Amino acid sequence: MxxxxxxxxxxxxxxxxxxxxxxxxxxxxxxxxxxxxxxxxxxxxxxxxxxxxKDALWRSAVTFLFQRQARELQLPAPDDPAYQSYRDFAKAVIRSVVLYSARHPEHARLMVQESVRDSERFRWAAEEFIVEARKAAESFILLCQREGILPKVSVAASVYIFVGAAQLFYTLAPEVRQVWGLDPSDPEVIEQHAEALSAILVR
Missing domain, CATH: 1.10.10.60 (Homeodomain-like)
Structure with a gap:
């Protein structure tokens, strides 16, 4: 180039x-x-x-967003020899999602903006990108359920509990700063969030 x-x-x-x-x-x-x-x-x-x-810019921005997510959110493979157990693998996935959410709080904020309105733009994004992302999340939850890491409850609910818990701390960063006196962009706070989520989800 x-x-x-x-x-x-x-x-x-x-x-x-x-x-x-x-x-x-x-x-x-x-x-x-x-x-x-x-x-x-x-x-x-x-x-x-x-x-x-503006509409073309929005769609280009969302394409840019999901392409970046695919590059940055390199989830480990469950059979990676670096992990001694599926529990270690699950914790690595949780940490990766938390780190991505911390770097890019605009991702969840933008999707919430459009999903709440159920706009034509959101439906386009869902068809182009979110349905595919859902498959990866579903596979992760099903594996964790099969291995006894997560309870065998609604997969859809489990996905939103996991993703929501990973994202909300950063989506509502101003509230976290105001109410808790914590900086969600602080690397130590991010690691504490990842550890807390792993401790809650991984049995």
């Missing part, structure tokens, strides 16, 4: 990250492309140049 192509990719990534943060804070309707451009540190005209309109 030449210098110009790298610069273009970097500009697009900056715009997409800014879009994720603004959309997750204000929702699609409340967000403005001018504010997104300002947050990204680029001229407003570059939004239209790269993404045409």
């Amino acid at each position: 030449n210098l110009r192509a790298r610069q273009k990719a970097a500009t697009q990534a900056s715009i997409l990250q800014a879009a994720l943060e603004i959309f997750s804070e204000q929702g699609f309707e409340g967000a403005s492309t001018r504010e997104i451009a300002a947050k990204a540190g680029v001229h407003h005209a570059l939004i239209k140049y790269h993404f045409d309109n």
Whole structure:
């Protein structure tokens, strides 16, 4: 990739990250492309140049989000010899999900914004990305149930209990700071969260 192509990719990534943060804070309707451009540190005209309109920008941002999740959330394999037991494997998965949630609180915030509205954009995201992510979560829960790590209860409920517990601490970070006096971005606090969730979920 030449210098110009790298610069273009970097500009697009900056715009997409800014879009994720603004959309997750204000929702699609409340967000403005001018504010997104300002947050990204680029001229407003570059939004239209790269993404045409706000809807296209939202979909590109969500694609960017899930592609990044696929890269960063590299879950271990259950038969990885690094783990002496399925319980060790389960704890490693829980820690990976917590670390990802801590790095990217905008992920859950954005999905909550659109899911609550049951928007056409959300249904598109569900079909394109979330249904596939659900398969991985379901497989993890079923394995844990089979190995006696988790109780044999509703798989769907178990997935949302796990994912919700991993994400909510960061989705509601301002509340955590105000009420508990904790900084959810502090590495030590993140590790404590991962340890607590493992202790609660892994029998």
